Amino acid sequence: MILNKYFEEFELHEVRETGGRTITETDIVIHAGQTGDFFPHHMDAEWCKTQPFKQRMAHGTLIFSVAVGLTAGHINELAMTYGYERLRFTKPVFIGDTIKVKITITALKEHKKPGYGLVTELVETFNQNQELVMVCEHILLAKKKSA
Amino acid sequence: MILNKYFEEFELHEVRETGGRTITETDIVIHAGQTGDFFPHHMDAEWCKTQPFKQRMAHGTLIFSVAVGLTAGHINELAMTYGYERLRFTKPVFIGDTIKVKITITALKEHKKPGYGLVTELVETFNQNQELVMVCEHILLAKKKSA
Amino acid sequence: MILNKYFEEFELHEVRETGGRTITETDIVIHAGQTGDFFPHHMDAEWCKTQPFKQRMAHGTLIFSVAVGLTAGHINELAMTYGYERLRFTKPVFIGDTIKVKITITALKEHKKPGYGLVTELVETFNQNQELVMVCEHILLAKKKSA
Amino acid sequence: MILNKYFEEFELHEVRETGGRTITETDIVIHAGQTGDFFPHHMDAEWCKTQPFKQRMAHGTLIFSVAVGLTAGHINELAMTYGYERLRFTKPVFIGDTIKVKITITALKEHKKPGYGLVTELVETFNQNQELVMVCEHILLAKKKSA
């Protein structure tokens, strides 16, 4: 479970992919219940029929949470989340869609805190038709070996 | 429930605040179950005792999801989420903490899509001690009245 | 969120309607889990096929709970629930049905407690075919302005 | 599981009692998620501290649903719910309280539908201190043996 990795061990353009997860009606109902967001886009199938997308769609925060969860395979004790940037929901995710996440290291930068560097992971989430549904940058603060 | 508002009707420095929500052990267990993130920071009270923070903490994605949910009071049919920027988790949220969200309009910008403008909401989430635990910018794409 | 309203401010025949909510298989499974009511009417699709209604139906207490929840938009600090009367389940609700609630003020009465009056709300719950599935009277104890 | 009982087999003043059920924080969080009722009375421990009751309380619909569920031990194929009357929440139920239900047959009446009678069950719900927290009448439509 633990897979420690120093700043210097991250490689630019390195890519990893997660397994898939089907987004179910249950996920949407539980997410509404967790967040209190019962907007008709997610909870009212009749209203959705009157809209351009015709059917209920997943909450953006559900897709973000599941995507981040899919990437949480190993614990790296030498790095922690610094933040997220440029989070965009590029296409709706519908009930029955299956999402997967592709992570690419797109930047490695110095940080003002001595002994640490910043790793930028591009987090791309695709549906079963290889359409991008969500994208963001995950910034990690990683310890330097040389520190 | 519906409260329509054009781009021109958003005012710079306008502020609104949500009600509070206590983050419970249940929320963390359900969020782990929804995301598949069972990292010991959230699920293993014994391991947490050996760490600097001494106790289980909420997932960042849980705090983000609940905070966004707290702001979902009214539907504005004239605006949609464009994305989120600069998401940071500034302090851990522990079991029993109560969070509230303060939203401030911090920018109103033109957008290349004719008839639309971009509204920037600063989303600040505080715990019961008025400590900032999460902050991000929510960017809305809002229709212009004049369009 | 808070919308205070004195007894005198309620108007006879005043009507409000809620948004819709689709009753999903998930809702039924979670409600069985919450209440411990695993009767085959709700949980055994094979047995239901042998019955006149042919399919699983929602628990009455689920429809009552969701209907009351749909009406919980604003907090009125000047009124509290006194009770419910004449609760009837007039038609079964099946998986995939979408319910909405219509509330009509049908009576305004004096109460023995000085400074308070009783407001009767008729709570009618309809499915997507405008069929009444549940009805009851919600009695509120409301403070008088003149008190 | 099935325990068939005709109208004539119900006896006036007959009493039965259910087992107990502890109302947990989890029950309240799940009920909020099921109903969409996130009122601060149930979800905001900080706000509750400023109120007379000082702590979060269970939703009325949760107590009604659990109480009805506790009584759902056996299926009587010869009777069905006609409705509920005089539902009152007489005391708040707090996290950690344990409720039990006592059912007393209080009336047996003729019904206009030939071959059927109406059974009135008084449903009293008590907490661990034998305080009444909820009461209502459950009306059953029961087949007559003589029909």
Added chain:
Amino acid sequence: MILNKYFEEFELHEVRETGGRTITETDIVIHAGQTGDFFPHHMDAEWCKTQPFKQRMAHGTLIFSVAVGLTAGHINELAMTYGYERLRFTKPVFIGDTIKVKITITALKEHKKPGYGLVTELVETFNQNQELVMVCEHILLAKKKSA
């Protein structure tokens, strides 16, 4: 609810059957969330399409848990679970299948603990096509009347 039964009151070849329970997508999603087992066999409909069974299947531990739960009708204060033997998952259970449990007393043995005997229940779980999907032996330690 309580139905006390001494060791001597169990009869060899005695059979009882439970009611049915439909295994839903919700059950699988909740079980993944409870156990942390998000294997693609249960959670990734796209991957399942590439496998011989073509669709998502229930976790073995879900079927075992629900089957044991179905048998938990009455409390016998004179017996307790000693253990389970020969647990086998003989066929996959898919979303929408309905399971039932048949319990047969297959052995009654002396136990070294004076005043107690061992009861072996064969626990057979069938789907709606009367196909065996799970089988195990449940061993009970039961008090002797003669003790």
Added chain:
Amino acid sequence: MILNKYFEEFELHEVRETGGRTITETDIVIHAGQTGDFFPHHMDAEWCKTQPFKQRMAHGTLIFSVAVGLTAGHINELAMTYGYERLRFTKPVFIGDTIKVKITITALKEHKKPGYGLVTELVETFNQNQELVMVCEHILLAKKKSA
């Protein structure tokens, strides 16, 4: 996620340990809801106070399910569960206990199906005081490399 391993690659006496998981009140409430087992041992804190163990305890099927889930780290496409033997619950697990699983290969046997062997894993579950709370044997049917 995938870590393929042939029968010949399992080594007798090989040991691996999982991370820990705290068993919460939420887990018990969700498990009761999933299985329909609302026995007072798990759900009635008042009744438990009158019993030797004084407090609510986790369902055996919950501990078995979570323990099996904790071991589900990697997918081995060359092996599948054949069954479980000698499942025993040796000590109660209470709310707040943290469990961990130790897996030891205790037998490697030939199987009648040509090209396959049987691997026996001893699955020992311990609480935070290193007390054994559950034990069983997990039998795997594993492909032979030489097949």
